[in-house]
Amino acid sequence: MDSLAEGRYAAAEQVRAPMGHGVMYAGFQAVAREWPDATAVIGPDGTAATYAKLLEAVEDAAGKLTAELAPGEVLGLAVADPFAFVAVYLAAAKLNVVTVLLDSKLSAEELAYSTGKFDLTKLALDGTGPGLFALAPAGSDAVRPESDYADDDFVVHCTSGSTGRPKGIVMSQAAIEARVRLWAGEMELTPADRVLCALPLWHCHGIDVLTLPALLTGATVVFADGSRLTGRGLGRCVESHEVTVMSGLPVMYQMLTEARGIPASALRSLRLAISGSAPLAPYTQKSFKQRYGLPLRQVYGLSEIAVICFDRQYVGNGSIGKPVTGVEYLLDPVPTEDAAETVYELSVRGPALARGYYRDADATAEMFDEGWLRTRDLIRADPDGWYVLGRHSAFINVAGNKVGPLEVEAALRECPGVRESAVVGVPDARTTEHIAAVLVTDERFDLDAVRRRLGERLRSYQLPQRYLRAPALPRTPLGKTDYAAVRRLVDSEERDAK
Known part of the structure; x- marks a missing residue:
């Protein structure tokens, strides 16, 4: 990796995930069998389901996939209902069916693009009758595309597409399991926790950072429709479900700090509040702590590798903290006009790293370099905590x-x-x-x-x-x-x- 050889290097503890197909399902199955009567999920409508019920739904979904999918077919998961989404996801993990996570609100044009881009053959959609979900052909059945997925590929995350067409980030079950276990350890999750997920499950933050870490530790996931929540509604959700851990976008915390009629006691059950997926304003961070008495910690990562840094010690003031366990990093100095300030371009690697972008050799070559991910983000690495200055290209x-x-x-x-x-x-x-x-x-x-x-x-x-x-x-x-x-x-x- 000659282009980064002059960067500063630090190696974190190496954590290797178990290899093989079905590892995500096996982890969930073990938890469900140990705590069958514990609450696994609470839906946006308040309906609760135990681990035993969720495991039963996973097995039913696996049976449906086995019956209706031919070997080598690629599944597009576009289910809005969170209980059904999780059941299909874990069923696909059991069978090691390559699964592309899609926004259920995609337009017909966007869905057609994703079908062609990622070689989809079947779509899992919200069920309109009995059953959790429905399977429908993706595009024409006349021609089944020859895919370029590897034997150990499992999930494809689609980038948000805010600056162009989305790319497909391809990951194995081992990589997913590594990011889930490592992050669950950072949050110190236990079966006593209740984790609020008000983010879409097709995005890394919703599924890998919130839902899967909770389900693989025996905690409860409380689902909410973040697009419809007000500040007061968010406060009521935390209070009524006694949420202990929440992570979301800065706009969620901005709503909580600005909303009227939310007493500080409404969030008393929270032990951990995390902001991620977008830059957190220091003003919002300070206001949240002043109002609710709880530090608002920032997390930084990319879907290609999930969590990279976490302000666990609470430096605050917009800091992203330091790299988490399992992440190695390189800091490559970048010339600046200000000689008094040292700026670095950050590269990272670890067991949670994706293998690249699906059928996009140019984008893969730009971001992935000999086992390293070039984040393209510029970092100020202060001794107490790091700060993201922005994307190199921006x-x-x-x-x-x-x-x-x-x-x-x-x-x-x-x-x-x-x-x-x-x-x-x-x-x-x-x-x-x-x-x-x-x-x-x-x-x-x-x-x-x-x-x-x-x-x-x-x-x-x-x-x-x-x-x-x-x-x-x-x-x-x-x-x-x-x-x-x-x-x-x-x-x-x-x-x-x-």
Whole structure:
């Protein structure tokens, strides 16, 4: 790995997952047999199911898959109901059926794209009659595609597609089992825990970070529809189900800190609150702790390897903490205009690493290098904790100065009247690019005051030249800021101004 040879290296403890097909099912089966009467899941409607009932559903789903899938067929899992989703997922794990996790809300066009891209032959959909789910042909039965999946491939995670067409991240059961076990250890999960999952199960955060770690340790998963939750609804969900662990996007915690009518005691059952999948504003982190008396810890990772860093010791102030057990890392110095600041590009590896992207050799070569994952994220590695400055490709070039959008966004969110912010670069003939900021504001907003505050916090070349106000930031289905849509918003405003 010559391109990274000059980076600083640290090796974490090596944790090897057991090899072989069906390891995820076997782990769940062992837990279900040990605690059959314990509550495994609680659905969004409050319906509870024991481990014995969930295991029975898994066996039924496995029977259906065995009867209706031919050897070598590829399953697209597009089920909205969380109980059914988990049952089909674990059934596919038992049979080692290659399974592509899909958003159940995909349009017909997006579903057709995924069918062709990932060589799907069958789709698991929400059942309309008796039974947990229905199987339907994916595309035409006349031609069954020849897939390029390896013998030990199991799950394909689709990237969120916020900046383009989604890619398929291919993983073995051993890699999934490793990430689940390692993360369950970091959270110190026990059968006494109740874990809130208000994120979609087709995404790594929902299935690998929340649901599977809970189910493989005998804990209870409390499912909620995050797209419909208000701050008060989220607080009531935690209180009524006595949730002990929750992890979600920063917007969830922003809702909790801003909502009225939630007493601090509503979250008293929580022992661990985690924010991930998007940058956490220090302001939200501070406000949450002030209101509820519980540290809000940030986790950082990529779907290609799951959790990389966790602020377990609570450095706060936007820190992602340090690498977790089972992750080796390389810090490759990156030249910057500011000689006083050392910035690194981060690469990682470990037993939880995916093998690459399905039928995308160029993207695989760009991110995967001789067993390492090049995150393309730039890191400031302070002794107490690390900080993500932004994605290498997302940096804005202002007259030769590289500006990290995340740093500018964080400074904007510290300004009175700015509730949310998104920053993008706009082509500029004089300076290569200039900075545009899209803001969601409240009645306290004053642009002159924002400019003065930023002038105290940022360097001159980091200051936005354009400000746009919007009622809300565009978001992906997962809830992340959709920067492609933000850029279109800026471009549209620029055209209207001409």
